Amino acid sequence: MRLSRYFLPVLKENPAEAQIVSHRLMLRAGMIKQASAGIYSWLPMGFKVLRKLENIVHEEQARAGHMAMLMPTIQSADLWRESGRYDAYGAEMLRIKDRHDRDMLFTPTAEELITDIFRAHVGSYKDLPLTMYQIQWKFRDEVRPRFGVMRGREFFMKDGYNFDLTKEDALHAYNRHLVSYLRTYERMGLQAIPMRADSGPIGGDDTHEFLVLADTGESEVFYDSAVTDIRLGERDIDYNDKDQCRAVMEEFTALYARTDETHNELKFNEIPEERRRSARGIEVGQIFYFGTKYSEPLGATVQGPDGKPVPVHMGSHGIGVSRLVGAIIEASHDEKGIIWPEGVTPYHAGIVNLKQGDAEADAACESLYNALQALGLEALYDDRNERAGGKFATMDLIGLPWRITVGPRGLKNGVVELTSRRSGESEELPPEQAVEKIA
Numbered sequence: 001m002r003l004s005r006y007f008l009p010v011l012k013e014n015p016a017e018a019q020i021v022s023h024r025l026m027l028r029a030g031m032i033k034q035a036s037a038g039i040y041s042w043l044p045m046g047f048k049v050l051r052k053l054e055n056i057v058h059e060e061q062a063r064a065g066h067m068a069m070l071m072p073t074i075q076s077a078d079l080w081r082e083s084g085r086y087d088a089y090g091a092e093m094l095r096i097k098d099r100h101d102r103d104m105l106f107t108p109t110a111e112e113l114i115t116d117i118f119r120a121h122v123g124s125y126k127d128l129p130l131t132m133y134q135i136q137w138k139f140r141d142e143v144r145p146r147f148g149v150m151r152g153r154e155f156f157m158k159d160g161y162n163f164d165l166t167k168e169d170a171l172h173a174y175n176r177h178l179v180s181y182l183r184t185y186e187r188m189g190l191q192a193i194p195m196r197a198d199s200g201p202i203g204g205d206d207t208h209e210f211l212v213l214a215d216t217g218e219s220e221v222f223y224d225s226a227v228t229d230i231r232l233g234e235r236d237i238d239y240n241d242k243d244q245c246r247a248v249m250e251e252f253t254a255l256y257a258r259t260d261e262t263h264n265e266l267k268f269n270e271i272p273e274e275r276r277r278s279a280r281g282i283e284v285g286q287i288f289y290f291g292t293k294y295s296e297p298l299g300a301t302v303q304g305p306d307g308k309p310v311p312v313h314m315g316s317h318g319i320g321v322s323r324l325v326g327a328i329i330e331a332s333h334d335e336k337g338i339i340w341p342e343g344v345t346p347y348h349a350g351i352v353n354l355k356q357g358d359a360e361a362d363a364a365c366e367s368l369y370n371a372l373q374a375l376g377l378e379a380l381y382d383d384r385n386e387r388a389g390g391k392f393a394t395m396d397l398i399g400l401p402w403r404i405t406v407g408p409r410g411l412k413n414g415v416v417e418l419t420s421r422r423s424g425e426s427e428e429l430p431p432e433q434a435v436e437k438i439a
């Protein structure tokens with residue numbers, strides 16, 4: 001992409017309404033623009049990151065054997081009356097009347113709708129286990145939307161739902177989701193710690209939230225510092241193996257790690273004092289087991305092995321895809337701007353031309369651009385007639401992992417300058433070697 005033709009409305013100043021760094025940087029880097037309270041337009045740069053995250057979530061859900069599908073954002077109130085959540089959900093639900101004066105709503109979550117689909121078409125235990133998920137926009141009329149996309153009113157969520165014959169099978173689905181979440185977040189360059197949480201309006205008894213430690217996090221958390229040393233890494237897990245998934249679950253949840261809703265001082269004080277931590281965290285996902293909470297009122301049963309109808313055991317599992325854009329920035333930035341992890345960066349390298357219009361410099365930039373593209377790497381080429389300082393400041397702000405600086409003087413010596421955004425280190429080397437280093 002050439003910056004001279006891109007839509008990237010970079011802001012020079014910090015917008016007054018932004019209270020946390022990710023909100024400030026997403027506005028300043030021209031990634032989002034507020035349409036109304038808690039509701040954002042995703043501009044090209046922001047949308048590109050959002051799509052990268054969405055793709056990682058799809059890949060890791062597919063790896064776990066979960067099926068992608070898509071449900072509507074606008075739902076009828078009827079199903080929510082059947083489950084008893086229409087009134088219980090409260091003011092957060094955006095209630096809509098259609099032209100025939102029918103009660104509709106903008107989906108805050110989709111347990112009822114997915115259960116309705118299931119009950120209409122699945123009748124035998126032989127059709128289980130079944131896990132379907134969607135990545136779809138949600139609406140929750142937060143009383144105080146704030147922190148940009150972190151606590152929006154319209155937000156992008158992966159919500160997955162498992163249907164199983166027994167509690168044991170459903171708890172395997174729970175553990176399988178935990179493994180898929182750990183891998184998902186690690187691929188995004190994040191450490192998201194599973195912590196015992198409260199199930200709230202979704203319900204059920206077993207639930208863990210996944211929290212990224214950050215001073216600006218809205219959640220208050222208490223944990224054993226040893227929990228921050230555990231990684232899933234490249235372990236090859238058989239997602240269909242109950243014991244393997246349970247072993248990962250136990251490894252990642254054996255140590256004390258809880259949100260304030262489930263915090264237990266007595267248990268916490270059993271941890272050696274030097275390992276006790278209290279901090280703030282950003283909730284980037286949550287998994288639930290809630291048994292027959294929805295299958296019973298909605299009559300979602302299957303014929304069991306003995307021929308008798310059995311209400312299925314369910315769970316639901318969410319990832320805050322749009323919230324993750326902000327969470328990654330909170331976890332990876334400096335005073336100059338964003339520092340995108342390689343796995344989610346909108347472009348792999350920025351190309352800065354120090355002398356636009358100089359035939360040799362222009363040609364060198366074009367060939368770098370094409371060489372990167374040939375390797376499947378995307379570059380953002382700053383071909384504007386702007387002074388070097390301004391180009392460097394923009395590249396630092398938007399946070400691409402690499403910057404290649406091309407100028408007539410360097411080219412005379414057959415070199416360009418390659419700079420790592422994370423380390424800030426630069427080195428001069430021939431263009432081909434710069435491309436190899438980025439690949």
Ligand SMILES: Nc1ncnc2c1ncn2[C@@H]1O[C@H](COS(=O)(=O)NC(=O)[C@@H](N)CS)[C@@H](O)[C@H]1O
Pocket residue numbers: 108109110111140142149150151152153155156157158159160161202283284285286316317318319320321322323
């Ligand atoms: N107002 C919001 N703005 C941005 N992200 C949000 C908001 N509310 C929730 N999320 C994200 O969505 C994730 C899942 O939301 S949830 O309420 O915990 N879970 C559910 O709705 C379940 N039905 C999962 S299928 C949260 O972990 C959080 O990362």
